[in-house]
Amino acid sequence: MNKLLFLGNLGAGEIFVIALVVLLLFGGEKIPELMKGLGKGIRSFKEGMNNIEKEIENPDQEKK
Numbered sequence: 001m002n003k004l005l006f007l008g009n010l011g012a013g014e015i016f017v018i019a020l021v022v023l024l025l026f027g028g029e030k031i032p033e034l035m036k037g038l039g040k041g042i043r044s045f046k047e048g049m050n051n052i053e054k055e056i057e058n059p060d061q062e063k064k
Contacts, residue, residue, distance in 0.1 A: 026034060 023031070
């Protein structure tokens with residue numbers, strides 16, 4: 001019973017229904033903008049994580 005939300009039982013049919021609902025809610029023109037924003041957010045999060053790891057590994061170095 002240790003599953004991450006509902007992701008363990010997600011099949012092709014469910015993915016299709018989710019994609020259809022997203023298309024109906026946001027329209028075809030807004031989806032690329034949403035994905036671009038999502039990509040920027042993920043990139044920013046990864047950069048932040050890398051910066052934190054570098055600070056942990058080298059705490060004596062000054063910030064630039």
